Amino acid sequence: MNTSESTATPAHVDEVVDWLIERVAEYREIPAADVDPDVPLAELGLDSVYVLSLCGDVEDHYGLVVEPTVAWDHPTVDALAKHLHAELTGGAS
Amino acid sequence: MNPADTADTVATPADTVATPADTVATPAAAAEELERRLGPADPADARARDLADEREEFPRADVDALDGIGLARHYVPVEHGGLLRDFPATAAMIRAVAGRDLTMAIAHGKTFLGAVSVWVAGGVEQAARVAELVSAGVPVSWGLTERGHGSDLVAGEVTAYPDGDRVRLDGEKWLINNATRGGLVTVLARSDPAGGPRGFDLYLVDRRTAGDAYRPLPKVRTLGIRGADISGFTLDGVLLDPEADRVGAPGSGLETVMRSLQLTRTLCATLSLGAADHGLAEAAHFATGRRLYGRPLLDLPAASRTLGECYADHLLHEAFATLATRAIHTLPGELGVLAPAVKYLVPVGTESLLARLRRLLGARAWLRDVRGTEVRAGVGVFQKIERDHRIVSLFDGNTVVNLNSLVSQFPLLSRAHRRPRLPEAGLAQAADLTAPLPPADTSRLRLMPTRGASLLHELPDSADRLAELATEQNELAPVAASTRLLADRARELLGDIGEQPIVPPDVPAHAFDLARRLTWALAGAAAVRLWLDSHAHVSRGGLGPEPLWADGCWLHAALDRVHTRLVAGHRPTAEEEHALERTYAVLTGELLRQTGDHRFPSLLHIRRAEAL
Numbered sequence: 001m002n003t004s005e006s007t008a009t010p011a012h013v014d015e016v017v018d019w020l021i022e023r024v025a026e027y028r029e030i031p032a033a034d035v036d037p038d039v040p041l042a043e044l045g046l047d048s049v050y051v052l053s054l055c056g057d058v059e060d061h062y063g064l065v066v067e068p069t070v071a072w073d074h075p076t077v078d079a080l081a082k083h084l085h086a087e088l089t090g091g092a093s
Numbered sequence: 094m095n096p097a098d099t100a101d102t103v104a105t106p107a108d109t110v111a112t113p114a115d116t117v118a119t120p121a122a123a124a125e126e127l128e129r130r131l132g133p134a135d136p137a138d139a140r141a142r143d144l145a146d147e148r149e150e151f152p153r154a155d156v157d158a159l160d161g162i163g164l165a166r167h168y169v170p171v172e173h174g175g176l177l178r179d180f181p182a183t184a185a186m187i188r189a190v191a192g193r194d195l196t197m198a199i200a201h202g203k204t205f206l207g208a209v210s211v212w213v214a215g216g217v218e219q220a221a222r223v224a225e226l227v228s229a230g231v232p233v234s235w236g237l238t239e240r241g242h243g244s245d246l247v248a249g250e251v252t253a254y255p256d257g258d259r260v261r262l263d264g265e266k267w268l269i270n271n272a273t274r275g276g277l278v279t280v281l282a283r284s285d286p287a288g289g290p291r292g293f294d295l296y297l298v299d300r301r302t303a304g305d306a307y308r309p310l311p312k313v314r315t316l317g318i319r320g321a322d323i324s325g326f327t328l329d330g331v332l333l334d335p336e337a338d339r340v341g342a343p344g345s346g347l348e349t350v351m352r353s354l355q356l357t358r359t360l361c362a363t364l365s366l367g368a369a370d371h372g373l374a375e376a377a378h379f380a381t382g383r384r385l386y387g388r389p390l391l392d393l394p395a396a397s398r399t400l401g402e403c404y405a406d407h408l409l410h411e412a413f414a415t416l417a418t419r420a421i422h423t424l425p426g427e428l429g430v431l432a433p434a435v436k437y438l439v440p441v442g443t444e445s446l447l448a449r450l451r452r453l454l455g456a457r458a459w460l461r462d463v464r465g466t467e468v469r470a471g472v473g474v475f476q477k478i479e480r481d482h483r484i485v486s487l488f489d490g491n492t493v494v495n496l497n498s499l500v501s502q503f504p505l506l507s508r509a510h511r512r513p514r515l516p517e518a519g520l521a522q523a524a525d526l527t528a529p530l531p532p533a534d535t536s537r538l539r540l541m542p543t544r545g546a547s548l549l550h551e552l553p554d555s556a557d558r559l560a561e562l563a564t565e566q567n568e569l570a571p572v573a574a575s576t577r578l579l580a581d582r583a584r585e586l587l588g589d590i591g592e593q594p595i596v597p598p599d600v601p602a603h604a605f606d607l608a609r610r611l612t613w614a615l616a617g618a619a620a621v622r623l624w625l626d627s628h629a630h631v632s633r634g635g636l637g638p639e640p641l642w643a644d645g646c647w648l649h650a651a652l653d654r655v656h657t658r659l660v661a662g663h664r665p666t667a668e669e670e671h672a673l674e675r676t677y678a679v680l681t682g683e684l685l686r687q688t689g690d691h692r693f694p695s696l697l698h699i700r701r702a703e704a705l
Binding site for chain 2: 042048049052053055056059060065067068069072073075
């Protein structure tokens, strides 16, 4: 299933948080400092189309295939980062 | 109908004489088995249907006939005790019904839509319960849309909130097929006041226990399928079991609907195929019998070409729908892109096909008299086909919804297509019509096609394969050239798609045009793959008309139809136009042969009851 060549395994959940903040900032064309990791993605302006893109980024960067439903179940940057980190490191979040 | 009548329906299980159908394997065999059991179409049936349509009466006799042969058992997966093993077989049966009358197909087939969420997300016990009702002939309805919100399901206002140890449903659903007749209704309801993608649940409402808390709304008068039970319902404190009556995990309602729609949007195409089967047969019959200026209408080159082009459109639709329906089994991860593309292209393409046939038929398509008093029996049938078919591009996700779904996948598709990818075994399996299908596993449906559309990925390779075949067989040169052109145009299109801003705040009109062209590129690629991977098997097995399959004849015409949609003002070269003249002449001849022999207008041999 997993065909991405370059994938990164984050040592710490904060790396994922930072990476996600960058993504959101890029999409929204706002400074990273303005992205609050505790605010729901929808309130940050990430509609379902953003979320599809984000899932693609996750696969490209981490080699992890995720459904857009992960953003429904983990609706903030912090929650999503925790979930992704757990998936990448084998469950312990 | 009041709930008491519904209870009566439940108590009278359909007479399921299903033994021969248990062994049905291929879609052609499934359609022929259904034809055999329904028997030859009686011209009196068309007259009765027209009168019932005028009176806006539900087609009870037609639906009873389908219940009598146990068609609903083919809506129930084998793992739940039904006969649905291969989706293409059930689709072929619904196509045969739609080819007789679309109102009948839609009235009966709605039960599949109503139940599908349970097959996708329901538990084993729940599925068994629903399977039993469906098999017994109980109509099932699917309550998704609401008066003020249409396709915007996230805005739904029907609520499902806790009430003691029960859950209580309140609100109104509107423009719901089978809302009045339905004995069981799957309802999408808001379970979190804040809504959101996890704020909805699907619930099963059984009319026998809901009683008067479920109230059907008056029948809505419509342009087509006038007899169908299009209405709605209000829920006034329907109390349900929060666990046993909920389909899937808490908060999974929208996700389940999205997955289910991938199946139903793919299968909806079969209704269009049936309508076109019917319309093409009517047009072919008229064109052979009609004499103008001292010669048959068909001797007029423009009339013959129109018929050939409409048939080519139909074969293209059939190829695309067939590949996508097989993909439910072999390539479920890509249904997220295939389903909206098929649901857009086949109904809309069929609308324009029927409009062209209407002009060919002239006044005959305008007359409503099917009673055969003033004019020949059969005249006047066409207007009903066209009216009835109008609903297909609207329901189960309309044209804009489907194109919008594709637009939302643009970033994903262009990203995926920049990456190298190995040939997809599931695509080869979908494209070989003689390959056995693995069991369908709906848990493998994905909300988005992460790896893009393998049809487009492998199109350049398909063009290479055809070019190589053309070096050995010169007759394939035109189709090889047309495939190369398609591959080039698809690459440019993906380039344009990739240049779209990732997330426009509002989808610009231009993006919809790109999405529309994407569907035609996908359909063309599907036709190419289907011919490449099936032609040797079809010819060897004598499964389809050899004149269509030899020299890539049908594919040549299908690709011509794709090119006219892919590029505005597409003009074939003089050489290509010369080749197309021959190709369309073969197609028109084959259409007349198929309809004259009481066979489906199809890539494969499928006989109607009259020929069995």
